[in-house]
Amino acid sequence: MRLCRYLCRLRDKRSCSQSRILRPHNWNRSELLFVSSIGLLGTNLESYCEAAERSPHPRCGITALVRTHEGTPSMAALPYVEVLIVGTHSAVEQKALRRRLERKRRVDNDFVIHTVFVRSFEDTLNELRVNANLQAVVIRNGFPLRSQDCRLATSHWGLEGLDAEIEAVPESERGPMLGSLIAQLRPELDRYLVTHDNVEEIAAHTGKTFKRIFFREEDCDELYPSIMRGVAQRYDTPFFFAVRDHAKLPVSNFHALPVSRGKSIRNLNWIGDFGEFYGRDLFSAETSATSGGLDSLLEPVGPLKRAQENAARAFGAKRSFFVTNGTSTTNKIVVQALASPGDVVLIDRNCHKSHHYGLALAGARVEYLDPYPLNDYSIYGGVPLRELKRTLLAYKRAGTLDRVRVLLLTNSTFDGIVYKPEHVMMECLAIAPHLTFLWDEAWFAFAYSHPTYRQRAAMKSAAKLSAMLEDSDYAARYDAFSAEVNVEAWKDDERILNTRLLADPSKARVRVYATQSTHKTLTALRQGSMIHIWDQEFNEKTEEAFNEAYMTHTSTSPSYPILTSLDVARRQVEMEGYRLVKRKLELAMRLREQLSRNPLLKKHFRVLGVDDLVPREYVESNAESCFDENAGWSNFETAWRTDEFALDPTHVTLDISATGISGDTFKHKLMDEHEIQINKTSRNTVLFIVNIGNTRSDVAHLIEVLVKIARETDDKLRDLSTIERGIHDKRVRSLTQEQPPLPNLSAFHPAFRAMNSALGTRDGDIRSAFSLSLDNANCEYLPLTEVEGAIAGGRELVSASLVTPYPPGSPILVWGQLISPAILQYLRALDVREIHGYQPERGLRVFRKKTLTRVLDAQKSSPEHGGGA
Numbered sequence: 095m096r097l098c099r100y101l102c103r104l105r106d107k108r109s110c111s112q113s114r115i116l117r118p119h120n121w122n123r124s125e126l127l128f129v130s131s132i133g134l135l136g137t138n139l140e141s142y143c144e145a146a147e148r149s150p151h152p153r154c155g156i157t158a159l160v161r162t163h164e165g166t167p168s169m170a171a172l173p174y175v176e177v178l179i180v181g182t183h184s185a186v187e188q189k190a191l192r193r194r195l196e197r198k199r200r201v202d203n204d205f206v207i208h209t210v211f212v213r214s215f216e217d218t219l220n221e222l223r224v225n226a227n228l229q230a231v232v233i234r235n236g237f238p239l240r241s242q243d244c245r246l247a248t249s250h251w252g253l254e255g256l257d258a259e260i261e262a263v264p265e266s267e268r269g270p271m272l273g274s275l276i277a278q279l280r281p282e283l284d285r286y287l288v289t290h291d292n293v294e295e296i297a298a299h300t301g302k303t304f305k306r307i308f309f310r311e312e313d314c315d316e317l318y319p320s321i322m323r324g325v326a327q328r329y330d331t332p333f334f335f336a337v338r339d340h341a342k343l344p345v346s347n348f349h350a351l352p353v354s355r356g357k358s359i360r361n362l363n364w365i366g367d368f369g370e371f372y373g374r375d376l377f378s379a380e381t382s383a384t385s386g387g388l389d390s391l392l393e394p395v396g397p398l399k400r401a402q403e404n405a406a407r408a409f410g411a412k413r414s415f416f417v418t419n420g421t422s423t424t425n426k427i428v429v430q431a432l433a434s435p436g437d438v439v440l441i442d443r444n445c446h447k448s449h450h451y452g453l454a455l456a457g458a459r460v461e462y463l464d465p466y467p468l469n470d471y472s473i474y475g476g477v478p479l480r481e482l483k484r485t486l487l488a489y490k491r492a493g494t495l496d497r498v499r500v501l502l503l504t505n506s507t508f509d510g511i512v513y514k515p516e517h518v519m520m521e522c523l524a525i526a527p528h529l530t531f532l533w534d535e536a537w538f539a540f541a542y543s544h545p546t547y548r549q550r551a552a553m554k555s556a557a558k559l560s561a562m563l564e565d566s567d568y569a570a571r572y573d574a575f576s577a578e579v580n581v582e583a584w585k586d587d588e589r590i591l592n593t594r595l596l597a598d599p600s601k602a603r604v605r606v607y608a609t610q611s612t613h614k615t616l617t618a619l620r621q622g623s624m625i626h627i628w629d630q631e632f633n634e635k636t637e638e639a640f641n642e643a644y645m646t647h648t649s650t651s652p653s654y655p656i657l658t659s660l661d662v663a664r665r666q667v668e669m670e671g672y673r674l675v676k677r678k679l680e681l682a683m684r685l686r687e688q689l690s691r692n693p694l695l696k697k698h699f700r701v702l703g704v705d706d707l708v709p710r711e712y713v714e715s716n717a718e719s720c721f722d723e724n725a726g727w728s729n730f731e732t733a734w735r736t737d738e739f740a741l742d743p744t745h746v747t748l749d750i751s752a753t754g755i756s757g758d759t760f761k762h763k764l765m766d767e768h769e770i771q772i773n774k775t776s777r778n779t780v781l782f783i784v785n786i787g788n789t790r791s792d793v794a795h796l797i798e799v800l801v802k803i804a805r806e807t808d809d810k811l812r813d814l815s816t817i818e819r820g821i822h823d824k825r826v827r828s829l830t831q832e833q834p835p836l837p838n839l840s841a842f843h844p845a846f847r848a849m850n851s852a853l854g855t856r857d858g859d860i861r862s863a864f865s866l867s868l869d870n871a872n873c874e875y876l877p878l879t880e881v882e883g884a885i886a887g888g889r890e891l892v893s894a895s896l897v898t899p900y901p902p903g904s905p906i907l908v909w910g911q912l913i914s915p916a917i918l919q920y921l922r923a924l925d926v927r928e929i930h931g932y933q934p935e936r937g938l939r940v941f942r943k944k945t946l947t948r949v950l951d952a953q954k955s956s957p958e959h960g961g962g963a
């Protein structure tokens with residue numbers, strides 16, 4: 095407890111000048127660093143120390159340097175860098191090397207370097223997993239596979255199934271092998287190799303695995319500056335620095351933006367409070383300048399260009415673009431860039447409303463795909479791969495497969511259901527090798543920072559797929575596959591649906607786009623969003639259209655604070671993304687653990703596990719929950735490796751039906767009575783999303799509040815009269831059993847439907863429906879009570895509006911869609927307060943009969959639809 099007290103004191107006095115070396119002797123290094131990096135911010139230090147003392151770690155002799163500047167908050171403390179050194183160094187060698195690296199530090203350096211030594215392959219993997227402070231790895235070639243430390247045997251990454259392969263590699267080649275494994279697990283770390291062998295040859299065949307390769311330690315004088323430069327490159331935020339420097343210039347502004355430098359606020363009478371609230375710097379950085387060290391988002395050549403290149407590196411893309419109006423806009427940009435009028439786009443009908451607007455603007459024909467429904471909770475899952483293949487095969491049979499240009503899916507969904515994009519793309523490309531993919535990763539920007547998540551991120555999947563398609567082993571596998579699955583086999587749809595397909599490497603092109611709301615899961619200001627691209631045909635086919643689309647939707651006055659925040663979000667991802675995602679996972683697991691163990695909580699709430707949210711048929715791993723008392727988290731990692739759909743444990747859905755309170759009421763109760771903010775609910779569930787800013791205190795607060803609500807419910811139930819009890823039971827029943835099923839997307843009205851719909855394709859022309867709906871003369875309103883009667887009387891009712899309950903923000907009716915009784919029933923049972931596109935007092939906006947007749951008549955006489963002469 096001595097250390098704890100010491101750190102608390104340090105925290106209390108953080109405004110004075112300090113530069114101290116702490117030498118605790120029974121602390122795990124990562125625990126200590128955890129404390130030194132966040133503990134000083136004043137968050138939850140005592141409880142952390144307590145927890146650490148409960149499970150002391152046997153390592154010792156670790157030194158950490160904690161330093162804060164005079165008068166500055168510790169958030170700006172000198173960044174601390176750990177360098178992992180792999181090799182069988184003797185104690186003397188270690189000491190010498192440590193001295194050479196750590197003593198090199200000069201007063202004007204921006205970072206504090208510290209060295210950590212490990213002696214084997216296994217130790218390295220373990221260190222990479224637990225040590226979130228690493229920034230670089232130096233591998234001295236020639237080291238054993240196994241750890242001397244028997245406790246590590248079960249707690250490492252990546253060696254599953256690799257042991258034999260690694261063992262077979264001579265010691266002299268283990269360094270490069272370890273390097274490429276690190277590149278997969280923690281690609282953000284700089285990697286250096288020190289070797290006694292033929293350095294030129296190794297350099298020639300390891301390619302990009304290492305930042306530099308040194309011949310023996312004799313060249314290590316270069317090592318220190320290389321490490322420093324590597325760290326500095328990732329630390330560099332060109333656009334943020336440019337804006338900050340620009341703010342220092344004494345510019346007189348004779349253009350727009352009087353708020354620039356706060357000049358229209360300061361020393362004036364009426365809006366000083368606004369200036370005070372946001373502070374001087376926000377306005378000193380506001381400028382409309384694009385020169386003087388700054389840059390233009392619409393045609394970047396300077397710091398914004400470099401900032402976006404850095405983002406591409408950090409998120410594994412070939413190209414990245416910043417967008418300042420949220421993923422609502424990024425989606426429209428990409429859809430417009432990829433789909434021309436008449437092109438068919440396959441899309442999850444449950445996707446965000448921005449796609450539907452984007453598709454209407456682009457004039458695409460839309461084929462809506464139905465995700466699997468979870469009717470008990472009114473939650474949609476993902477679209478099964480089988481359904482995707484079935485749809486593509488229908489187009490193939492109809493002879494219009496070449497019209498299908500884009501597949502658009504949400505990964506992960508709001509509720510944390512995550513695809514395996516690599517498999518999805520591989521099998522879809524096997525049927526449609528020209529297909530382009532847009533993955534809406536509004537909730538998944540953080541995924542690239544952690545290996546378990548990364549394998550399901552669009553950009554990583556695209557990179558893997560490209561590498562695979564270029565590999566000669568794959569070509570051989572494909573030959574064997576195509577001999578077996580021959581022309582005959584392709585005639586049998588059922589067989590194709592049941593076969594894991596391989597794409598033809600001579601035809602398939604990898605064309606993948608991801609849109610991310612950086613602001614939703616990383617540190618960026620609201621509306622900060624990015625587009626990441628891995629498209630082998632970008633330069634050839636899309637660049638022009640993409641630029642036009644970008645210009646269509648981008649303001650000529652993009653917000654600099656938002657852009658700088660994107661630049662900084664990227665820096666954070668590269669410097670400490672792994673730590674933050676690891677911590678958020680740990681917090682989520684703690685929350686799940688409490689919710690499923692505490693008897694009182696268990697009585698009233700049920701945290702939904704994998705078995706509730708992903709049907710059995712999509713779960714190869716047999717995982718039922720993210721956390722299991724026996725298996726711990728290993729379930730989670732296995733499930734994420736194998737299953738068609740995985741559940742992100744940081745999206746915690748709680749079934750609250752036993753309380754008799756509906757989701758929407760529960761949400762307002764949390765906010766109004768307990769200051770807990772959530773967004774998404776269904777009739778009987780609420781969703782908690784653990785983010786990288788959450789602390790253990792937040793989680794403790796949430797648990798405390800849930801316990802309080804559980805107690806209140808207990809008390810209330812105890813005092814109920816028989817009649818009241820009956821009412822309560824009925825309410826619970828209505829929340830658990832009487833959920834109206836989620837409606838499937840019915841169909842488009844023939845006026846907007848494709849002509850070959852008889853062949854099983856269902857795409858519709860939402861642009862003409864959208865345009866017609868804008869003219870009141872084409873539309874009328876029908877109250878819900880009349881709609882049912884009209885349908886029963888045989889009238890085809892067609893929606894002239896996008897009807898979207900919010901949250902979650904995905905439509906249940908789109909323009910041109912037939913209104914079915916199931917949709918009506920669902921709409922009636924909804925209890926959210928906002929339904930965009932529907933005003934209860936007016937009713938549903940539908941097309942008039944004569945409008946539909948007019949469209950059908952026009953089609954009959956148009957040659958394109960097979961009518962006319």
Ligand SMILES: *Cc1c(COP(=O)(O)O)cnc(C)c1O
Pocket residue numbers: 419420421422423425445446448504508534536537611621623
């Ligand atoms: C939130 C969200 C969007 C829109 O993103 P903004 O950044 O809020 O504009 C798009 N798609 C999905 C799946 C979302 O959840």
